[in-house]
Amino acid sequence: MLADLAFFSFVELTDASSHEAYNRWHQLDHRPENLALPGVAWGDRWARVADPEAALSRGSAAGRTGSTTGANSPNGADALAGTDYVAMYWFRSPTEESVTAWNNLGDASFQWGRGPIIPGVRRPLLGFFRPVKGYAAHRVLVDPDVLPYRPNRGLHLTLTRYAEPHGLDTHSSFTWEDTRLIPELLNVDGVAGAWTFSFSHPQQHGTLPFTATFAEPPGGLRIRMLYLDEDPGTTAESVRKAERRLETAPDAPRDVGEVLFSSPLSTIIPWQDW
Known part of the structure; x- marks a missing residue:
């Protein structure tokens, strides 16, 4: 496996005029410094693509309409409604030393x-996740561990909360995702591969004032991340169609998860996208 631990940061800029300065800092200072660390296998960041239909699917389960419990809570879907960017890093073993x-x-x-404490930057979710499984579309030829290094045009990222992380219904949902949903999504034009992640723990920095908004148990959050090599917005439409087709199938599992965030994200091209 590429790495034993991953970190995800959901970022919102409260000042619309600060995007250029923030992008310059992250692309030219923060990210290069982090990538130079021996324990960081890879790291990247993507910008959220405007998607009025499905940028946020409040209170749904794996894309299906369901319970709205928690959607308006401080750590529900509304907490991520203003997300502008998502960043992630992969950490090599020994992970404790790498994270330190x-x-x-x-x-x-x-x-x-x-930085990284910068005025106008809000980080509603800062958390460490365990990589679960990687998948690569047959056409791309490379191993799933290589996907992060392979150039991409963006992601389609879905964050789901499970009230019973280790319940039998949750297990059935994961089985369906692994054997039915993701194989179908790998056949969608523009999807190069996928990775799934299970929540481990929130970031608790020893000196910097990062506050954990999402206080979830291990496994309480799950991320499905699709790597895209075609236009993220167009590919997202095809992804949604594939999801809907499978979700209405007789073997689709019952609703057990609450989708907090589901959106296409675009790869950031330095200078051009600032």
Whole structure:
């Protein structure tokens, strides 16, 4: 497996005029410093694509309409409604040492006066996830571990909350995702591959004031991430159609999860997209 631990950050800029400055900082300073750490296998960041129909699917289960419990809570779907960017990093073993070095860099960067505590930047979700399984579309030829290094045009990312992370219905949902949903999505034009992740724990930095908004148990959150090599907006439409087709099939599992975020994300091209 590429790495034993991954970190996800959902970012909202409260000042619309700050995008260029934030992108310059992240692309030219923050991300290069992190990628230079031996324990960081890879890291990237994507911009949310405007998608009025399905950027957020409040209170649904794996894309299906269901319970709205928690949708308006501080750590529900509304907490992520303003998401502008999603960043992630993959950590090599030994993960504890890798994360410690990464955290130390964060504190050092603050002492240098170079972030990551920046005015107008809100981070509603900062969490570590365990990689579950990777998948690669047959046409792309590469192994799933190679997907993060393969150029992409964006992602389609779905974040789902499970009230009973280790319940039997949740297990059935995961079986269906692995054997029915993801194989179908790999046949969608523009989908190069996929990875799934299970929530481990929120970020708890030793010195920087990062506050955990999502206090979930292990496994309480799950991310399905599709790597895209065609236009993210267009591919997202095809992904939704495939999801709907399977979700109405007789073997589709019952609703057990609450989708908190489901959206296409676009790869950021330095200077061009600022």
